[in-house]
Amino acid sequence: MNGFSNYLHTLWQVFRKDLQVEWRGRQGLPVMLVFALLVVFLFNFALQLTPGLQAGLAAGLLWVSLAFASTLGLNRSVSLERENHALDGLLMAPADRSAIFFGKTLSNLTFTSLVALVLLPVFSLFYQQNMLNPRLVLVVLLGLGAYTSLGTLLAALSIQTRTRDVLLPVLLYPLALPVLIAAVEATRGILAGQTFAELQSWILLLIACNILFLAAGLLLFDTILEE
Amino acid sequence: MPKKQPLLTVLNILSALLLTGALILILFFTPVEAQMGAVQKVFYFHVAAAWAGMLSFVVAAVGGILYLAKREMRWDWLSLASIEVGIMFGLAAILSGMIWAHPIWNTWWVWEPRLTTTAIMELIYLAYFILRGALNTPEARARLGAVFAIVSVITVPLTFFSIRLYRTIHPVVFVSSGSTAFTMSPKMWLAFASSLVAFTVLLAALIWNRTRLAALQAHAGQEEN
Amino acid sequence: MTPNTTSDMILGFAVLLGILLIYVISLAIRIREARK
Numbered sequence: 001m002n003g004f005s006n007y008l009h010t011l012w013q014v015f016r017k018d019l020q021v022e023w024r025g026r027q028g029l030p031v032m033l034v035f036a037l038l039v040v041f042l043f044n045f046a047l048q049l050t051p052g053l054q055a056g057l058a059a060g061l062l063w064v065s066l067a068f069a070s071t072l073g074l075n076r077s078v079s080l081e082r083e084n085h086a087l088d089g090l091l092m093a094p095a096d097r098s099a100i101f102f103g104k105t106l107s108n109l110t111f112t113s114l115v116a117l118v119l120l121p122v123f124s125l126f127y128q129q130n131m132l133n134p135r136l137v138l139v140v141l142l143g144l145g146a147y148t149s150l151g152t153l154l155a156a157l158s159i160q161t162r163t164r165d166v167l168l169p170v171l172l173y174p175l176a177l178p179v180l181i182a183a184v185e186a187t188r189g190i191l192a193g194q195t196f197a198e199l200q201s202w203i204l205l206l207i208a209c210n211i212l213f214l215a216a217g218l219l220l221f222d223t224i225l226e227e
Numbered sequence: 228m229p230k231k232q233p234l235l236t237v238l239n240i241l242s243a244l245l246l247t248g249a250l251i252l253i254l255f256f257t258p259v260e261a262q263m264g265a266v267q268k269v270f271y272f273h274v275a276a277a278w279a280g281m282l283s284f285v286v287a288a289v290g291g292i293l294y295l296a297k298r299e300m301r302w303d304w305l306s307l308a309s310i311e312v313g314i315m316f317g318l319a320a321i322l323s324g325m326i327w328a329h330p331i332w333n334t335w336w337v338w339e340p341r342l343t344t345t346a347i348m349e350l351i352y353l354a355y356f357i358l359r360g361a362l363n364t365p366e367a368r369a370r371l372g373a374v375f376a377i378v379s380v381i382t383v384p385l386t387f388f389s390i391r392l393y394r395t396i397h398p399v400v401f402v403s404s405g406s407t408a409f410t411m412s413p414k415m416w417l418a419f420a421s422s423l424v425a426f427t428v429l430l431a432a433l434i435w436n437r438t439r440l441a442a443l444q445a446h447a448g449q450e451e452n
Numbered sequence: 453m454t455p456n457t458t459s460d461m462i463l464g465f466a467v468l469l470g471i472l473l474i475y476v477i478s479l480a481i482r483i484r485e486a487r488k
Contacts, residue, residue, distance in 0.1 A: 153378065157371055161361035172359055174350045177379065178385035181393055201392055205385065214382055220374050223295055250465075259454065266457035269464030276468060312475075326464040330457045330486050350455040429472075443486035 007099045014103025018077060019110065028076045032115050036069035039120065049127070055191035058127045059184045063143065067120060067180060070112040070147055071172065074155040077108055101152060101221035105214075108148040116140050130192055136158035136190045139206070143183030146209035150176055153217045156224045182206050235435055242432040245425035249418070257418045260409050262331075267409065269327040271418050275426035277320035277345050281383070282430060283313030284348065285353075288380035291373030300445065301367035301438070306376055307359075308437035310352050312430065317349045340391040347386055382398050 020029055043049065045059055120131040120140070151172055158167040186202040196203060253268050260267040290306035293299075325335050326340050336342075358375055359368045411419065 150378075154375075157358070157374060160371065161358065162363065162368065163361045167358065167361055170354050171375065174347055174354060175382045177347060178382060178389040181299055181389040185393065185396065205389060205392075209385060212385070216378050216381060220377065223370060226370065261454050264455040264457035264461075266460035266464060268461055269468070272465065272468050315471060315475045319468045322463050323468040326460060326467060330455065330460050359475060360458070408476055433475070433479070436483070438484060440483050444484065 007096060010099035011103040011106075014026035014100050015106045015110075018104065023112070026076075028073060029114060032069040032073050032075075032111060035072055036065040036119055038116050039065040039068050040122070040126070043192055056184075056188045057130065058123060059133075059187035059191060060186060062119060062123055062131070063180055063184050066112060066116055066140075066144065067147065067176070068174075069115050069143070070108070070151060073108055073111045073115075074148070074151040074172075075159075075168055077104060077111075077152075077157040078155045079165055088181055097225050098218045098223045100225070101156075101188055101217040102214075104156075105149045105152040105217065109144055112144050112148055113141065116144065117183055119146065128161075130195055131191070133188075133190070135196065136187060139183065139186045139190060139203070142203070142206040142210065143186070144177060146179040146185075147176055149210065149213040149217055150179070153213065153224070156221065160208055160224075178205065179209050182209070188225045233369055235432075235439065238432045238435060242425070242429040245421070245428050248423040249421040253418045254423055257414050258412060262357070264330070264407060266429070268328055268418075269323050271422040272426070273320055273323040273327050274419070275422040276316045276323065277341060278423060279430040280313050280316040280320055280345060280348060281315040281427045282427070283316060283434065284383060286379050286434060287313065287376045294369055294373045298329060300365070300369065301442065303365075303372065304438045305434070306369075306439035307441055308434045310355050310376070312437055313434045314349065314352045315433075316426075316430065317345050317352065320345050338390075338394075340387060340394055343390050344383070344387045344438075348383060349350070349443040351382075355379070365426065 040061060043064065047057075049057065049061075120137070123129060124131045149166070154171045154175070155165070155168055158165060158171055161167050182202045182205040186206065187200040188197050189202070249271070253271050257268065258269075285311035287306045289307060290302045294302035294306065298441055321342065324345070328337070329335055355372060355375055359372050362368045362371060433443075
């Protein structure tokens with residue numbers, strides 16, 4: 001069991017370090033939050049949205065804001081390592097490098113979820129939708145889980161290129177489409193009062209995406225980080 | 228200098244023959260569909276091209292897996308070749324799909340599942356090339372390209388199902404009253420099957436030729452495309 | 453009444469086969485360049 005506890009230890013270390021760095025004033029989270037709110041304002045005027053917003057539009061806007069904010073966070077989380085060569089230290093760790101993947105996915109998920117935690121009441125206020133119900137929160141977590149696991153995987157890839165983090169959206173957005181479609185549709189359904197049973201296709205799709213992307217990270221992260 | 232294998236020449240000739248044969252079958256021996264007229268015949272090649280595009284994605288992912296397992300450059304060449312060929316088939320499928328349906332839909336584009344998924348695949352193919360272009364060593368290009376190809380192929384069925392599910396909830400209302408659905412007679416099935424076979428063989432031939440090109444370029448010490 | 457969409461059909465085939473033909477030609481040219 002020594003190998004496994006090493007693995008969990010590395011995972012936890014990565015996660016904890018990311019949170020600590022943020023707590024000590026790295027400013028990543030405020031940037032994500034402000035950016036998400038700016039996106040909401042931008043779309044509000046660009047699309048001439050009104051307070052009596054239809055459920056579908058509100059759901060779509062929520063997920064666009066979360067996707068953009070999350071991408072910002074993903075880029076920061078990997079560029080940080082590269083700047084400080086902190087990743088090299090982690091690479092020396094005796095555990096399988098996929099522990100780094102899970103640790104980073106968890107920290108990215110945490111930050112994006114915190115942004116969502118602020119966005120949901122804001123949306124409820126701006127667009128007179130009740131976004132504070134637990135079923136919606138669950139869907140948001142599912143969607144963010146799939147999105148951040150795929151994003152962490154691809155961010156590790158893109159950071160090694162000459163164009164660095166600029167490449168991440170190009171790689172991430174086409175691959176993340178099923179996640180976004182399913183997340184928006186499930187959110188829209190919940191806002192329109194549907195039950196989980198009625199939305200089960202979307203929920204199952206989200207769960208499948210989570211499983212597949214986490215598995216991909218488990219199998220491929222080591223290869224991505226090879227030197 | 229690697230010699231050209233005779234089997235490749237055979238494959239080239241065979242694909243040309245099959246393609247010509249299928250085309251003759253379609254143009255002269257298949258009935259004209261009543262609702263759409265002659266343009267419906269483009270459908271056979273359009274679907275076959277889309278099929279070839281999807282298949283090349285799978286081949287690219289397999290090449291990626293084999294490269295990561297064996298670390299031999301020829302598997303990377305296979306991946307690269309498949310994706311480049313896939314871009315061509317995808318483009319052919321998208322444009323022919325738009326032309327085929329235009330007389331019926333009275334518009335050039337509709338967000339229907341197959342067309343949309345093929346368009347997204349094209350974007351993923353292009354992202355693959357952008358990724359490779361941004362990497363500095365052949366080893367990095369091969370390794371990270373393989374990872375991206377593998378992750379991408381996972382998303383294709385997910386994308387297709389999510390769009391199809393989306394369409395059942397948000398059906399498209401066509402401006403004109405036409406529909407692109409039609410029933411296929413036995414002769415049509417024959418044309419359809421021949422098109423699929425012809426395009427599959429053509430896919431194999433093109434991928435092999437492109438892989439050979441990559442091998443020749445590596446041998447000559449040239450930079451890859 | 454079956455509509456006359458023959459010109460559309462010709463366009464469709466021309467575009468599809470044209471793309472493939474251009475690609476084949478580009479392959480042939482590039483292979484010839486690489487063999488020099």
